[in-house]
Amino acid sequence: xxxxxxxxxxxxxxxxxxxxxxxxxxxxxxxxxxxxxxxxxxxxxxxxxxxxxxxxxxxxxxxxxxxxxxxxxxxxxxxxxxxxxxxxxxxxxxxxxxxxxxxxxxxxxxxxxxxxxx
Numbered sequence: 001x002x003x004x005x006x007x008x009x010x011x012x013x014x015x016x017x018x019x020x021x022x023x024x025x026x027x028x029x030x031x032x033x034x035x036x037x038x039x040x041x042x043x044x045x046x047x048x049x050x051x052x053x054x055x056x057x058x059x060x061x062x063x064x065x066x067x068x069x070x071x072x073x074x075x076x077x078x079x080x081x082x083x084x085x086x087x088x089x090x091x092x093x094x095x096x097x098x099x100x101x102x103x104x105x106x107x108x109x110x111x112x113x114x115x116x117x118x
Contacts, residue, residue: 044081056085
């Protein structure tokens with residue numbers, strides 16, 4: 001099987017797809033989306049690790065600042081958001097990046113019209 005291309009999905013398209021899949025109005029899905037991201041950002045920002053069973057975990061990772069070789073200012077300490085997919089989610093993706101059958105996501109790739117890379 002040929003490798004798949006990785007097209008980007010906009011927020012609007014993503015919300016539309018979730019609304020279509022769930023049968024909920026787009027406005028409701030948008031409100032849930034905003035609430036979910038707000039709660040996730042707040043929790044991780046406070047140093048909590050958010051674990052979504054069978055999906056993965058979100059956590060913050062502190063980075064130490066460093067001197068810049070060229071330029072006038074140094075880089076201060078900073079924090080980044082990290083995500084680690086669960087092993088069960090990685091298994092659902094399979095070794096080729098495709099969703100495997102029988103896990104409730106089998107129609108996702110076909111519905112999107114994703115094409116193999118040339």
